[in-house]
Amino acid sequence: MQGNKATNRNKITCPALGTTYEGGDVQLLEHVLPLVDFVEVTPDSMAEYQQERPVLPDHAIGELKDIGSDAHVIVHGVGLSIGTHDGYSETYLQIVDKLLDHVAVEWHSEHLGYVNVDGQHLGTMLAVSKTGQVLDILCERIKTIQQRYGIPFLIENIVHILPDFDGEFSDAAFLNALANRTGCGLILDVYNLECDAHNHGFDIPRFLAELEMEHVREIHLAGGVIDRGFRLDVHSRITDDSTIALARQVIAAAPNLRTVTYELLPEAVPKLGYRAIAGELKRLRQALMN
């Protein structure tokens, strides 16, 4: 056994440790699986475009089933586009349908944002405007998704690259309202909070004081880069000490927290290397779970 992880997947630390995986990298799995309790997969990143539509290939399903014997699988999408004005992506949910038909998943989550407008992909993800109108739309959509899958659904705060629209809600009040009205859980991405603080002067202590922490079920951690003075959410590095410190603060305040997930883009894996990634997971377990 490596690290401090229990070999039995049912006996996990609290909070547990997770990491992201987007398929097709057996060596990465061999390095990280002994060190984590949860593996977070992005179904649309694992999908392949076949016959004019994205589908989750059978080899990906097989890989996820294998992972499921060693760790808990959780699903974290990027393509739902829950905030798009005329509806979320049914194409994305069809990928999730297939995944959930074959793989046992603890919960399903998405970003509080949108990537499509009138069927066109933005090439990025934008934050929703925090208005009563948008809140109503989102609550209805979250309830529909909860009914469709019957497993917990979590919503994550995203990084705000563009200036915000002045809505009626603060960021925390909007997340509180979503969770209270639908029963959904929250993923708190603490690196995104740091990006917002760096790029827009976002007040993290005020946000955390206002957020109802009992809704937080998962924390996301990552390391990124600063480009021309902007802190970018690219998940390409190991975690900064400041991000770990912020995560510790949230862990202490979130009574229903289940896991802390270290996010890393597959494109960053060759640059960081398997040993450094494994080392980072051990460092995070040491820093956050003791």
Next chain:
Amino acid sequence: MDLARQQRDLLELIKSGTLRRTGDPYIEKVAHSPHLAVLRDVVLSWRAFDVERTCRLTSALLQQRGWFDDAIRFFAATADISPFVERLRDTFLEQMAANADPLVAAVAQFELYLIKVKLGDPGEYTVEWPTDPRPVLMALDEGRSLEPLPAVTHQMSISQCLPGLVRVCEVTKC
């Protein structure tokens, strides 16, 4: 707030960097913020990354000619780009296949049709080359600079029915 209008305006700003319609204070604020330029650069860099790794030969030729960055900017501004990399690849190659430069068009057509045939497309595709494609493709594949080549029109056929999937001949000798 008109939610649909706001999202369409932001889409237009990200794709083109400018806006035909003005008057909305929030959209004006975004349009004049330094954040928009950074966001557009991030989007472009991901497009370039995806194109480079999936359209290797066409990207190599565009880079040799110093046209790659402009091609990516034009692609991002004009094409309906899928988040799925296979679809993005095909869209880029389809756009480059219609390029005014005959060699860029030929390399893009070659990459596009070869992918289709390898994926099981039963069709037979023809590419017209302004020169012998073999030294061109070899140089691009090996990362070497293209030497000046004689302007002799060649025809390439790509099909599952052909040994090695590809056949090349000088047009005058086909």
